[in-house]
Amino acid sequence: MPETAEQGAPTAPPAGLGELRRVAIVPALNEELTVPRVIGELRAFDPGLVVVVVDDGSADRTAEVAAANGALVLRLPFNLGIGGAVQTGFRFAFEHGFDLAVRVDGDGQHDPAQLARILEPVLRGEADIAVGSRFAAEKGGYRSSRSRRVGIRLLAWIVSRIAGQRVTDTTSGFQALNRRGIALFARDYPHDYPEVEATVMLLRHRLRLQEVPVSMRERGGGSSSITTLRSIYYMAKVLLALFVGLFRRNVVPQEETE
Amino acid sequence: MTPLAVSIGGALASFALVLIVLELIRSHRLRERYALLWLVTGLTLTALSAWREGLNTIAGWFGIRSYPPAVLFAVGILFILAVLLHYSTVISRLSDQNVVLAQRIALLEQELRQGESASGGLAR
Numbered sequence: 570m571p572e573t574a575e576q577g578a579p580t581a582p583p584a585g586l587g588e589l590r591r592v593a594i595v596p597a598l599n600e601e602l603t604v605p606r607v608i609g610e611l612r613a614f615d616p617g618l619v620v621v622v623v624d625d626g627s628a629d630r631t632a633e634v635a636a637a638n639g640a641l642v643l644r645l646p647f648n649l650g651i652g653g654a655v656q657t658g659f660r661f662a663f664e665h666g667f668d669l670a671v672r673v674d675g676d677g678q679h680d681p682a683q684l685a686r687i688l689e690p691v692l693r694g695e696a697d698i699a700v701g702s703r704f705a706a707e708k709g710g711y712r713s714s715r716s717r718r719v720g721i722r723l724l725a726w727i728v729s730r731i732a733g734q735r736v737t738d739t740t741s742g743f744q745a746l747n748r749r750g751i752a753l754f755a756r757d758y759p760h761d762y763p764e765v766e767a768t769v770m771l772l773r774h775r776l777r778l779q780e781v782p783v784s785m786r787e788r789g790g791g792s793s794s795i796t797t798l799r800s801i802y803y804m805a806k807v808l809l810a811l812f813v814g815l816f817r818r819n820v821v822p823q824e825e826t827e
Numbered sequence: 828m829t830p831l832a833v834s835i836g837g838a839l840a841s842f843a844l845v846l847i848v849l850e851l852i853r854s855h856r857l858r859e860r861y862a863l864l865w866l867v868t869g870l871t872l873t874a875l876s877a878w879r880e881g882l883n884t885i886a887g888w889f890g891i892r893s894y895p896p897a898v899l900f901a902v903g904i905l906f907i908l909a910v911l912l913h914y915s916t917v918i919s920r921l922s923d924q925n926v927v928l929a930q931r932i933a934l935l936e937q938e939l940r941q942g943e944s945a946s947g948g949l950a951r
Binding site for chain 2: 646647760761802805806809810813816817
């Protein structure tokens with residue numbers, strides 16, 4: 570078991586990280602207030618990490634602020650939605666030959682100090698993707714609206730049934746991936762509300778997923794992209810996608826030729 | 828009462844629509860986002876065609892005594908209008924985005940050419 574990091578306390582990057590080319594993908598939409606802190610914390614966690622901020626058509630100064638703080642900025646000409654934004658980051662990681670990618674949201678709810686724990690299973694070669702879960706721990710520090718929690722749990726239950734593996738948090742964007750994970754997501758990534766479908770996609774492509782308990786912080790700014798009304802639409806869309814996905818033949822990606 | 832042949836034909840045709848939409852999603856030719864409205868259309872029409880008493884009752888509400896399947900047409904047309912309107916909004920968004928893309932490419936090309944001439948116009 571990885572040693573449990575003290576919450577919020579910076580932890581040293583795990584051993585074996587040094588030789589790998591690694592990138593942090595930070596999707597951000599109108600996040601000029603929180604993005605500098607996220608970039609700073611990522612740097613503090615691991616100075617060798619290439620930080621790529623994907624600006625998903627922000628109306629504020631997200632792109633300028635990110636560039637001024639030393640991040641590479643991929644600026645989308647208009648809003649693609651979270652799925653399209655994140656996939657831009659995966660494409661970048663794939664085409665530039667990165668071995669390892671972490672995904673951290675630009676709103677500050679993911680604490681980069683906890684990346685050490687999320688990276689562990691991937692670095693040990695036990696998982697192709699490791700996901701920080703708010704619900705994997707006995708008591709999570711995660712507070713959210715009741716309907717949202719119910720929705721997340723319901724999706725987790727359905728995904729667990731489909732995937733044949735217990736998944737507790739299908740909506741977490743706090744992730745670490747190896748080259749196989751990067752390659753899959755660079756090629757194909759779901760669009761809106763993508764993490765649920767992505768989880769099923771991963772497992773059906775026979776990639777190994779592990780969840781790691783984490784706690785998430787209150788959002789540092791901005792508002793959640795998911796409002797109550799939209800969540801009904803998303804729920805219908807995601808359930809449809811999951812159902813149809815059952816009838817897709819999924820190619821198991823070949824091992825990368827190194 | 829609706830002629831039985833109309834009920835059977837309507838139900839089969841509407842259900843075929845549902846199956847075709849599902850197959851299009853499966854083969855990645857139709858996005859879920861754009862399929863939802865079609866699916867609701869297909870399922871509603873299937874239900875109305877198959878549930879003959881229901882169709883009769885609904886026709887009764889609107890004072891249609893002579894030919895209940897008229898309700899099927901009305902509902903079908905309503906959904907087609909909804910789909911068309913939805914597509915109009917989608918096309919509007921796409922054409923807006925297309926303009927932005929063209930503009931970004933023009934700006935990038937200009938930057939690229941400026942960079943080339945600054946470095947002595949070196950061709951690869």
